[in-house]
Amino acid sequence: MIAEPFRDRKFRHELFPGSPALVALSEETIAVVLQHEAANALRRRKRRTADLEAFRNAVAVIVANLAHVIAFPGSDTGAVILPLGHPRGHRADHLPGFRESLKATVEALEAVGVLSIVWPDIPSHATALRPTEAFRREVHARDIGAPSDFLRRLVLDPVCLTRKDTFKRREELTVPAGVEADTIRAEVRVFNAWLARADIDYDGPDMIDTDDRLLRRRFNLPPRVEDPCLRYGGRLFGGFWQTMKRSLRGHIRIDGEPIAELDYGQILPRLAYASVGAEPPPGDLYDLDLPGPSDVQRCVLKKAFNTLLFSARRLRAWPLEIADALPDLGPDNPVSVARFRRALLRRHPALRPVLENGVGHALMHMESRVLCGVLRECTDKGIVVLPIHDAVLCPVSAVPAVKTIMETQALLVCGCSIPVEAKPLSGADLRPSSSVLSPMNTTGHPDLLSAA
Template identity: 35%
Template sequence: MDDTSASSDCWFDPWATSQGPNLISLSASITTQVLQATAKGPQARIRQPRPEQVERVTNIVSCLVANLAAMHQGHPEHRRLAIPLRHTSQSRYDRKGFGHLPHVIDAMAAQGLVLKHPAHIKKRRTGIEATGGLLEALLSGTVAEVGRAEGEETIWLTARMGRNAIGHKLPYQLVDYVDTPEACSLRREMEEINAFLATQCIELQGQPQAGFKLTRRFLLRDIEDPHTFHLHGRLYGGFWESLPKRLRADLRINGEPIADLDFASMFPRLAYARVGAKPPEGDLYAIPGLEEHRAGVKAGFAAMLSSANEMTRLPSGVKDALPEGWTGRRLARAIEEKHPALVPLFGKDIALDLMFTESCVLVAVLLRLARMGIAALPMHDGVMVPLNSGAQARCIMETTSLALCGITIPVATKVA
């Protein structure tokens, strides 16, 4: 998968589309300009366009305008929209009919609507940004006019690709799987959740947000493994998932402030359920000498469950969250002393299995709440619901964990 790490880039989303009246009108005007320009150009690829070609260009322009609107209005920290240059065969994850994307970008650049930056060779992408009249029009609009096109795949399957010659992890690869009854059932669940959330008013700092679609992402430990949907399975795609905690208090669901509900210490509790043991009382991440470094203990605990080997060195993110003098072996011994019943799970790459159980609980909670008419915004181990629905949601979360895991996982309310 492409590198999306450049902080100045906003990654192109092929499923974004112009939805509100202003963006639709703007996209229609630009589509006309692009079609006229390409019909006249000496190197034109599109001459006297057929209806299907007009439709393709219309969809591409609508998508580009929506992406630029989302970037310039909603993500001012990003300077460029990063467009991938790789030419790969179509898969279930791709939006069809976008073969003319580079030509449409060139036409928009020639019309003075966008600035096109040279391609970054190593990352194999080019960058664009709106300029002139297009930028002015976008800045006067609202990100709420950005919607989602139909047909987006909500059930993703990726595979680990091992490591390269110097030991670095290779990027995961999307798997173009064949539909099965299980995949279709999982997709129907996501369609129900997305359809319900699309009817709810979700605002941040008093402003409606761009359309979104939640996806559920599964993983294979190896590209040669059978195509199954039993590992990972967490949900992605909601703008609130990357929202700084300080801004969660500014979220409103149907005009109400939120209740931020979190399964308490869910990962270690799922691990205890897996070995059939009862967890100790109190904070499961409380380690003597690290009382003020809970985040580091939590990250180290997850690393021990995620690795296929004994933790002898601290991952960089864990190391930065611990005080001087703590090594991988020292932290591992301290966690093992705190949780002797879980020692058989450490270094066994079991985290993906626990994530799957976690995601099954979360999806079941979302479906039950949706059928009760309660909007819930999922995090990996919790949900955000309207404040007045907090007590109902807490009850649903605890009863669902008991039904699916055999234990009641306590639910805590986070303070914004």
Template identity: 30%
Template structure:
């Protein structure tokens, strides 16, 4: 397969709408794709669909036009194409800033003013974004308009990445949002964004993987069609959020349902998980507020799927006993706590490509202090001799791909049966009444793809659920 890197100057996932927020996953190469709410990227694919949001966009464009005329900022009128791109860019910025106002996001939105990025042709960038973007940002940030505020980015010679520009809603835009009573449903996500993403390999801990352009093949086209069919199915689904059952501080954007399948390490057999969708960013305790087709939900997830996939890959049968319970701690009062840490360690030994000398981040209290990382890895090797040769080889990235293949097929089959299923990596959120049907799908798909029946467990949340 022929692939060519896009020459981006920034090491951020994208400055033009390819990032999603959410909790970081340190064990995989997609961790810099999922950013915290404090590190959000400009989403160029938001559009106004309600009367209120459209009214705000019109007023902003009129204000900009009057400002340009009064200050004689233009010697000649923009061509039709240039004017169309100008208006579409302003609309995208306004919609993303309105989304910040509605959802209470106050930490700014990262966006690149780099000429190299704004002019690069890429499947990941909206075509209307061009070299005039910095001028548009400066125009909207002018004190007279006060539509946005911005902190200009800069190149940091002492860092591995540039500091992107950050923008916030300005006083005028906040006032217009209030005057027109813009609601979360007035702004939606437009479908044309690329949904099959390829990323480069990280060069080190502090490095962020780059977006990679690629030549389409029948396989990439098939993957894109699957994701688009899933997105289309979810876009029309009856999904609600009950704030009484799950009080949250800010509105939940239940219309943010666009999924992207992200492949890593320059390979379409690495990674491949589905990212995006508001439910992925909900805290576990808030998922009780989800309603699908007016019904309470539950979560079905595969148990210990990564090591089981590794056993299948190695042509071995996994043990019947718990994979994460070391016999050395079988009688230890803290064995349940240690199990949590051993699970993190197992993830680490599959994703790392060199011997582990330190315990994984966040396991200080969940791994025994009197055993070193090397000793604990040795215990794992003795417990799992059939797959130990694959430890510390980076096989985890491929296991993640195998997991993603299973989840995509589960979603496609659920779709054919009219079942709304919301993916969270190795799990799905579904209406509780469809539990047995979806469980049967998940068991059959795992057996078909791996030769093993990967167990499926059920989780429910909320008062009255059982």
């Protein structure tokens, strides 16, 4: 299996102190920084009122992010990415305190012992901030650790457009203005408003911020495309459930119910077949007749398959994470790109026109349209679903209705049938019961299952 490295946590510009305890910690931090500046004569002029408010906003947001890392430790490094001096990460230069003065503010917070700056040592990495042990003690001493300690202000555009450069760094671009972007923004805001009101809980062993539900739709501009547009990528990112370990998702409860995961089977290869007007063969599309050992893990084959769909040029060598995971045919002789390509085309000759043609971003856009259609219909029908790219989590009682919605949306958007598999995440029975078929569900909406 391809191991995912520990990553720094994404900085959340929407986080803000929300409880008296965290507000007090933020105000005290601001006072300490101002005293440090005065004692060391770091400023020649007094800040103007607008500049002081911008500084206070930046410190409050940074303090909230550091406290959030401490209150809700996850499987990351315990540091948050906050790029300084370049436009990597989220575009936030419109927010007070997050423009030219940000670097000085962060360095002052380091000087007073609130955080340490982890400067990047290679071009593909961004600056990260790590809370100090002294700051950790303050957070624990003030009993800061509940979702209610944090406010979430809607300060970022729900539509995001990015492009990766030659160093694989992601740069956020300006979203083109127009009706298309406004329509997408409005739809994502509807999703977020619906999720904010939903009855979503967690009863597992870890500390999870169940109020972290804000979604953004992220479009990815391929390297070969010059003009910014919203026709590539478009997956929904955000929400505490997306970054959770799969083993912990079974502890999520929606409307007090256990949940199930419904996902599309091999959606990108099936969309590739739809793009060339052909029918895929039966069986697992990732099952390829490769030379050498046959115990290749499916996730490796899937990643290699998708790499050929996303590459815009003919590959001569695999990325290291794939090369290290594919089977060896002998000493220093792993499965080459050429061998894999031949095996893939033996199974899928109809896909020759789309391999190594950069079609992957357009296919992912189609996938995102399908998932947004699923969320739109579920929201209209009063069903809470949590999106995970090509899958959703939903209450067990809603599985038949959501499965029908997913199959219907795939047919409407793509013009092809894509199988949907339902998997219980907490040992719950997915078979319909008399309670499932009652005339009214717990959300107060008319029964959807009998209608489906």
